Every structure is written in C-alpha cells, then in structure tokens.
Amino acid sequence: MAYTTIDKPTDYFNTVLYSGNETARSITGVGFQPDWVWIKDRSQAYNHHLFDSVRGATKRLKSDVTDAESTNAQTLTAFGSDGFSLGTDNATNGNGSNVVSWNWLAGTSFSNDASATSVGTIDSSGSTNQTAGFSIVSWTGTGSAGTVAHNLGSVPEWYIIKNRSDANNWAIYHHKSNSNSEQYALYLDGTSAATDDSGLANDTAPTSTVFSLTNGNYGNQSSYNYIGYFFSEVKGYSKFGSYTGNGSTDGTFVYTGFKPAFVIRKVTSATSDWLMQDNKRSESGGFNQIRNYLFPNSNQAEVSNQDYFNIDFLSNGFKMRSTDGGANGSGQTYIYMAFAENPFVTSTGIPTTAR
Numbered sequence: 001m002a003y004t005t006i007d008k009p010t011d012y013f014n015t016v017l018y019s020g021n022e023t024a025r026s027i028t029g030v031g032f033q034p035d036w037v038w039i040k041d042r043s044q045a046y047n048h049h050l051f052d053s054v055r056g057a058t059k060r061l062k063s064d065v066t067d068a069e070s071t072n073a074q075t076l077t078a079f080g081s082d083g084f085s086l087g088t089d090n091a092t093n094g095n096g097s098n099v100v101s102w103n104w105l106a107g108t109s110f111s112n113d114a115s116a117t118s119v120g121t122i123d124s125s126g127s128t129n130q131t132a133g134f135s136i137v138s139w140t141g142t143g144s145a146g147t148v149a150h151n152l153g154s155v156p157e158w159y160i161i162k163n164r165s166d167a168n169n170w171a172i173y174h175h176k177s178n179s180n181s182e183q184y185a186l187y188l189d190g191t192s193a194a195t196d197d198s199g200l201a202n203d204t205a206p207t208s209t210v211f212s213l214t215n216g217n218y219g220n221q222s223s224y225n226y227i228g229y230f231f232s233e234v235k236g237y238s239k240f241g242s243y244t245g246n247g248s249t250d251g252t253f254v255y256t257g258f259k260p261a262f263v264i265r266k267v268t269s270a271t272s273d274w275l276m277q278d279n280k281r282s283e284s285g286g287f288n289q290i291r292n293y294l295f296p297n298s299n300q301a302e303v304s305n306q307d308y309f310n311i312d313f314l315s316n317g318f319k320m321r322s323t324d325g326g327a328n329g330s331g332q333t334y335i336y337m338a339f340a341e342n343p344f345v346t347s348t349g350i351p352t353t354a355r
Contacts, residue, residue: 005236009340012105012132012237015262015280022088022095030083034103035127035136036229037076037084038063039091040294042098042281042302046091051076051084053106054126054136055227061162063188063296069164069225098302100281100294102262105129106136112149120210121146122220128152133232143222145202147210154232155208157240158337160188161200165224168217171200174335176242177268181205185218186266186335189297194268236343240336242268243320247330249310251320258340260313264296265327265336272326273297275309279341288312289321315342 006012014030020041035053040046047062057078058071074087084101086093093099106127114120122142128135130153137150150156157175162168170188177194178184182205185197199216206212211230213220219228233239239256245267246252262278273295281292281302290311292304310321318338320328327334 005343006132006234006340007236007343009237009258009261009342012129012134013261013339014103015278016083016101016103017280018099018101020090020092020094020097020099022090022093024077024085024087025093026080026083026085027101028080028083030101030103032103032105033079033081033107034084035079035106035129036104036134037079038102039076040100040302041091041094042100042294044090044094044097045299045301046094047299048296049075049092052127052136052227052229053079054138055164057084061164061227063170064299066167066169066189068166069162100278100302102278104134105132106134110151112151114149117149120149122148122213124148124150126151130154131234133234133238135230137228137230139226139228141213141215141220141222141224141226143215143220145212145214146220147212148219148228149210150206150228150230152230152232153208156206156211156230156232159206159211159228159230161219161226161228163217163219163221163224164227166217166221171197171218173201173206173211174240174268174337175205176240176335184268186268187297188274191271191273191297193270231337237340239338242333242335245320245325245328245330245332245334247323247328249321249323251322251328253314253317253319254336255317256338256340257316257343258338259315259342260318260338261341262339263311263313263318263336264338265334267326267329267332267334269333270325270329275327277309277311279313282313288314313341
C-alpha cells in the first residue's frame with residue numbers, strides 16, 4: 001500500500017448494468033476505457049465471460065469452467081473510450097436479459113525481456129496501472145521453475161492465473177489464504193477449501209517485482225500461453241483481506257477504509273461457492289443490505305432478494321448479516337477482494353457517509 005488515497009474509485013473500477021438486445025451495440029457509462037471486462041448474464045444460466053485488452057477483443061475466458069481461451073466474434077468486439085462494444089452473442093447481449101459488467105482500468109503497456117533487465121527469468125508483457133495497483137500480465141511457459149515480472153511496483157496481495165492454451169483450473173494466490181499463503185491455492189472455477197499446492201507459486205511469496213512459478217499447468221507448461229490478473233492494495237480503493245465468521249445475523253464486521261462497491265469472498269477453511277456482490281445489483285433488505293449475488297464458479301443466474309448471504313455495505317467496510325457457512329459460519333475463515341465506491345476519508349480529510 002505505497003500509494004496515497006484514491007478519492008474517486010470510479011476512475012479505476014466501475015460496475016455497469018445493461019439490458020441485452022441481441023444487436024451489435026456499444027455499452028457506455030464506464031467512465032474510462034476498460035482493460036479488463038468481466039460480463040455475466042444475470043437472467044440466464046450462461047457462463048461468466050472475461051475479456052482483456054492484452055489478449056484482445058473477442059478472446060474470451062470463462063471463470064466457471066476450466067476451458068482454454070476461445071474466440072467468438074459476436075461477444076466483446078472492441079474496447080471503447082467509455083466502455084466496450086458487443087456483438088449478438090446470447091451470453092453477453094441476450095435479448096431481454098439483464099447483464100452486469102465489472103470493469104477495471106490498467107492502461108500502460110509494458111514488456112519485460114528477462115535476459116536484458118535481469119527482472120525475473122521468464123519474459124512477460126501486459127498492461128499496468130500502478131496507481132490503482134492492477135496489472136494484466138501475459139507470458140509463455142518454459143517448462144522450468146522461474147519468476148515473472150508483474151510490473152505492479154508493489155507486492156501483490158491477490159492474483160489469478162489462467163492457462164489460455166489448455167483446460168486447467170483458474171489458480172488463485174491470496175496473501176491471507178493460510179498462514180503460509182505461498183503454499184496454498186484456491187481455484188476460481190471450484191468450491192474447494194484452500195489447498196496445499198506448490199504447483200501455483202512454487203511455495204514462494206511474490207515480491208514487489210516478480211511472482212514465482214513451477215513447471216506445472218497453472219502457469220508454466222512449456223510453450224503454453226498464460227494470462228494473470230495481479231492486485232495490490234491501494235488506500236481508499238481496494239482491500240484484500242480475511243475475516244472469521246461468527247454464525248450470527250449480527251455478523252462479523254470487516255474494516256476496509258472505504259464504502260464497498262464490489263466484494264468477492266470465499267470460505268478458505270471449508271468447501272463452498274465463491275460469492276460476488278456489488279452496489280449496482282442490490283435489492284436492499286434494509287438501508288445498507290445487499291441481497292443479490294452471483295457465483296463466479298457457476299453459470300447460475302443471479303439469485304435476488306434472498307437472505308442466505310446478506311451483507312451490509314457500510315461507509316468504512318462491510319458486515320455479514322447471514323448465518324450461512326458460505327459467508328459467515330462460526331469459526332470459519334474467509335478471504336475477500338473488495339473495491340471501493342467511496343473512501344471513508346478522502347485525501348483532503350473529508351469523510352464520506354453510508355447510504
């Protein structure tokens with residue numbers, strides 16, 4: 001967290017809702033040209049579709065399955081200055097469907113020749129935004145353990161890796177997944193608890209310049225192409241931490257230092273789904289309560305107006321309002337990834353308030 005407070009989080013992350021019409025069109029209102037776009041049809045059981053500017057438009061990955069990258073010319077067709085363009089594909093623009101898109105800004109291209117810079121041992125390239133603590137990193141596997149430059153300029157607390165060339169799990173490193181986090185992996189497409197798996201990070205924590213790989217399928221099979229999404233915490237904008245559930249509707253409070261706009265969470269001590277909730281899809285069960293949710297590991301349509309995984313979005317964090325083991329089981333450990341709507345206190349000392 002080497003950066004000053006971000007006063008306007010929507011300059012770097014924004015959730016945009018739209019209604020599908022199965023007609024080629026542009027989606028605007030993002031507020032910037034996004035580099036990572038995650039789309040889910042809320043009305044139908046279609047896969048989550050993930051696109052980024054490094055791999056290029058029309059190239060999709062699906063978070064709820066292990067599939068390799070595929071190209072579909074009727075999905076996301078271009079990244080625009082205020083959003084993105086779509087074709088006629090049902091999963092991203094189905095007629096009459098309610099759709100959500102989560103959008104992140106990277107924006108500065110980089111390329112690292114490891115032999116020339118002596119940063120890492122495997123060449124990488126991508127797009128980064130050090131102010132917002134976000135990098136998209138592309139590399140080709142070598143088949144031998146090595147290190148890769150991520151270009152964040154700070155230590156990543158959370159990253160996601162996907163094999164683009166073959167069907168393999170979405171492997172996740174989170175710095176709070178276990179007391180020895182570098183030894184444990186989570187899988188975005190699955191439900192398992194944190195698993196002791198040296199195949200992800202070679203049992204080595206990332207540094208401010210590189211992350212580590214073994215020779216395995218997750219990140220370094222010879223000649224296979226990989227993509228990774230890397231995050232470090234930025235005050236007032238992002239937080240990647242953990243909490244312990246208490247099994248009560250007067251649940252655990254998690255301090256983030258900002259009012260959340262988007263939270264992904266997962267129990268690490270037990271088997272359960274991942275949960276995604278945001279401030280745009282909410283059907284409120286109370287003043288701050290968010291009751292709509294999606295599962296990044298499932299193509300299931302949005303579950304709305306339900307109490308199973310209730311959460312309050314507050315001015316300085318979030319609070320659990322359910323007793324379900326997937327969100328707030330007594331004594332269970334959870335990790336989360338949160339992005340801000342507003343900082344609790346801006347860089348000029350002005351406080352914000354909950355809604």
